[in-house]
Amino acid sequence: MISYIKGNIIEIEEDLIIIEANNIGYNIRISNQTAASLPGIGQEIKIYTYMHVREDAISLFGFMTRDDLKVFKLLIGVSGIGPKGGLAVLSALSADDIRFAVLSDDVKTISKAPGIGTKTAQRLIIELKDKLKLEDAFEQRLENNQIATSESNLKNDAKSEAILALTSLGYSNSEALRAVKEADITDDLDSEAILKAALKKITFL
Helix, strand or coil, X not given: CCCEEEEEEEEECCCEEEEEECCEEEEEECCHHHHHCCCCCCCEEEEEEEEEECCCCEEEEEECCHHHHHHHHHHHXXXXXXXXXXXXXXHHCCHHHHHHHHHCCCHHHHCCCCCCXXXXXXXXXXXXXXXXXXXXXXXXXXXXXXXXXXXXXXXXXXXXXXXXXXXXXXCCHHHHHHHHHHCCCCCCCCHHHHHHHHHHHHCCC
């Protein structure tokens, strides 16, 4: 299996790129978000890949990060969502958005992806929820946002601590996530203040 391809971009289209590596041109399907982050034609790129094999075709799907590839594999493991469907979801939502939408039972957000209706979004949430953990979701978001300012990271840490505190009080992951999301939070609040604001909000959710 091909883990990644490193080479020069020869061609960029709406949903695919061609990369030349060792005199071989690879046709790789990509999401809209991947397309938006590509360097120009002629530039070198390293792209992580997934090979999909059918009786009549072999296709490569490419991603800028291992995290996107990991989430793609989770998506195509859902009943009724194939590689094209998984790519459509990652075109509409980031890997972080998908994780938090699943954990918070946010059917509406997932349904924004082309070809993903309400029933499919509900099934996606049901099948993936047990495979995701809130703590891991926050850790991955912080890792993905490592270029952000330290102030933003501290804010994320405070929110994460508040959510973990809520779950330790007996609230579910989705209840805790929704409460923090709906609470009136400013950048200067610490985790204790965020927790208090979320507790006031959680009774109305």
